[in-house]
Amino acid sequence: MIIGIDASNLRQGGGITHLVEILSCLSLDKHKISRVVIWGSEQTLDQIDERPWLIKITPKELSRGLVYRLMWQKFKLSRSAMDHNCDLIFSPGGSVSCNFSPVVTMSRNMLPFEWNEARRYGASWITLRLILLRWLQSKSFNSADGVIFLTNYAKKQVTKVTGDLSGLSTVIPHGFNPRFCTDPKKQYDMTEYGLENPFQILYVSIIDQYKHQWCVVEAVARLRREGYPVVLNLVGPSYPPAQMRLTKALRKFDVNDEWVKYHGEIPYLELHNIYKHAQLGVFASSCENMPNILLETMAAGLPIACSDKGPMPDVLGHAGVYFNPETPIEIYTAIKEMIDNPQLRLEKSRASFHRAQEYSWDVCAVETFLFLEQVLANHQKSLCAE
Numbered sequence: 541m542i543i544g545i546d547a548s549n550l551r552q553g554g555g556i557t558h559l560v561e562i563l564s565c566l567s568l569d570k571h572k573i574s575r576v577v578i579w580g581s582e583q584t585l586d587q588i589d590e591r592p593w594l595i596k597i598t599p600k601e602l603s604r605g606l607v608y609r610l611m612w613q614k615f616k617l618s619r620s621a622m623d624h625n626c627d628l629i630f631s632p633g634g635s636v637s638c639n640f641s642p643v644v645t646m647s648r649n650m651l652p653f654e655w656n657e658a659r660r661y662g663a664s665w666i667t668l669r670l671i672l673l674r675w676l677q678s679k680s681f682n683s684a685d686g687v688i689f690l691t692n693y694a695k696k697q698v699t700k701v702t703g704d705l706s707g708l709s710t711v712i713p714h715g716f717n718p719r720f721c722t723d724p725k726k727q728y729d730m731t732e733y734g735l736e737n738p739f740q741i742l743y744v745s746i747i748d749q750y751k752h753q754w755c756v757v758e759a760v761a762r763l764r765r766e767g768y769p770v771v772l773n774l775v776g777p778s779y780p781p782a783q784m785r786l787t788k789a790l791r792k793f794d795v796n797d798e799w800v801k802y803h804g805e806i807p808y809l810e811l812h813n814i815y816k817h818a819q820l821g822v823f824a825s826s827c828e829n830m831p832n833i834l835l836e837t838m839a840a841g842l843p844i845a846c847s848d849k850g851p852m853p854d855v856l857g858h859a860g861v862y863f864n865p866e867t868p869i870e871i872y873t874a875i876k877e878m879i880d881n882p883q884l885r886l887e888k889s890r891a892s893f894h895r896a897q898e899y900s901w902d903v904c905a906v907e908t909f910l911f912l913e914q915v916l917a918n919h920q921k922s923l924c925a926e
Contacts (some may be wrong), residue, residue, distance in 0.1 A: 541572045543912060544626035544640075546617060547580030548602050548609050549633035553746075554832050555648055557808060558714055558904075559632060565905035568593060570915055579625045580619065595624065612700035613637055628916045632688075635676040642685035642919040644912055650829045650850065651750070652677060652778055653698050657827040659712065660749035661781075678702045686915035687710050688908065690830030693851035708918060710911050715901035717837045719812045724841035724889035725819070727882035738771040738799070739879060742818035744811070744837070747778035747786055750827040752847075752865045754789035755798060758869035761793035768879065772798065775814055777805040817842035820878055820885070823847055824865040831855060843885040845874040859891035 568574070577595045578585065581602045588596070601612035618640040621629055621883040629638065632646045642925050651658050652674035661667045678701060681687050684706045695711055733739045741760060744843065745751045752756035753774055760772045778786075786802075794800045806814060813820075821837035826849040828834075834855055837844055844890050861877055861884075863870035880886055 541913065541916065542575045542577065542624065542626050542630070543573060543909075544621045544624065544629045545578040545580055545775070546629055546636060546638075547584050547611065547632040547633065548613050549635060550584055554714070554830075555633060556584060556587055557832065559584075560717065561717065561901040562905040562908055563588055563591070563594070564770050565902045566909060570906060571909045572815070573829065573909065577621070577626055579620065597877045610637065610841070613916060614893060617630065628912055629652050630912055631680075634680065635673065636680050637676070642915050643683075644686035644688065644915050645680050646688045647677070647681065647682045647690065647694050648829055649673065649677075650827050652698065654699050654827055657750050664781075674748040675702070681705055685919055686710075686911060688911065690714060691851040692855060694829045708911075708915055709745045710907075711725055712904055712907045712911065713899055714830045714832055714835065714898065715802050715899045715904045716832065716839045717812070717901065720815065721896075722816060722839070722841040724886065727819075727843070727885040727889070730879055732767045734786065735769055739820070740771055740773060741776070741820045741822055741875065742773045742815065742837075743822040743824065744775040744833050744841070745823070745825060747774070748782045749785075750825060751782070752824045752826065753782075753786050755866060755868045756822055756824050756871055757786070757789045757793055758868040759875060760799070762868070762872045763876060763879075764799055768856045768876075770879070771815070771825045772800045773818065775803045775804075775806055775811075783886060783898060811836070815842060818842055820845065820875065822870065822871075822875065823852065824863075825852070826865045828852065834914065835896055835899055838892040841889055841893045843878055843879055843889040844892055845871070857895055859888055859895050861888065873897075 547559060575593050579597045582598050585596045585598060591885060599612055601608040614637045617638040621640050628639050632648055632672055634648050636643055636645050652670045658667060658670045681702050682705060685705050687705055689711045692711055743756055746834045747753055760770060763770050791798055791882040821835045821842035821844045823846045825847055828850045844860040846856055846862055847865040849865060861874045863874040
């Protein structure tokens with residue numbers, strides 16, 4: 541079996557992480573796979589390790605704009621796949637418009653399917669893009685021979701829009717890299733912290749409209765006013781309009797730049813180090829498909845105050861304290877409950893760390909490639925029946 545992977549619309553973030561990890565975990569002797577052919581931009585393919593069985597291809601269109609990438613996918617991908625004797629195309633980016641068969645795709649982005657979240661971008665190119673993605677991905681999911689969902693929540697929400705899918709479908713969660721694993725720390729009473737050694741709160745995520753960093757800032761500001769020696773660390777790249785909202789909140793609540801530390805984007809290969817210096821993790825997103833950052837925070841052994849939206853309660857279970865991410869007073873209450881009770885922090889950190897071990901890139905890789913084999917077998921059976 542020769543698999544073609546269309547990475548033409550994977551540019552950054554979790555999509556590339558997923559692809560890098562499952563290819564690094566792929567063991568050919570566990571599958572009926574002899575070769576993998578992958579198409580992507582030079583920037584994307586540079587992040588994937590060389591393998592004797594892996595062929596990397598960078599068409600010139602994939603280093604250009606969205607329209608060029610879509611045209612390449614529609615008119616040239618199928619021909620290239622046939623030239624390389626591919627038996628199946630796997631398109632993990634979510635949108636695929638080629639006439640090759642069989643094709644397997646993935647649901648990665650919930651924003652196109654949750655209108656209340658998409659509306660946060662107002663009249664903008666982002667909103668227009670999300671509307672286009674809703675149409676493209678709905679069409680892709682309905683025409684694909686197989687669709688992989690990352691959570692049951694995502695499958696339920698997407699199929700509300702698409703209706704029942706004609707092809708096979710499955711749920712395969714992501715994993716986390718073992719370098720994030722850190723045994724839960726000993727938890728201390730707040731009397732052990734002060735201005736010289738403040739209690740470190742960490743929120744890792746892109747600064748974006750549905751991530752609500754400004755609400756977290758307001759919540760932590762309330763703790764500061766009550767005398768708690770806490771510092772908020774924000775890590776991640778930024779979407780400019782959301783960065784403006786965050787800057788406005790910082791000017792209001794942390795006038796002297798004393799207790800909010802924005803570290804910007806930290807390379808993924810170094811990201812695990814930032815967790816080692818934190819005492820509490822916060823995750824305040826209101827829209828996720830599979831929250832990899834939440835998984836990594838769990839694996840890092842941190843107690844977690846977490847959004848109650850989307851799939852977060854399914855992933856974290858009873859191992860966190862929850863809040864409405866758009867309500868600063870609820871965020872404040874959840875964090876305060878944690879920091880006031882070291883025993884609760886210890887219990888939750890142990891529970892979340894244990895729960896994180898259920899998620900593995902090795903398992904994700906095995907289940908993904910087994911599903912691809914299943915789809916191909918189903919396709920071949922259908923051809924024989926005709």
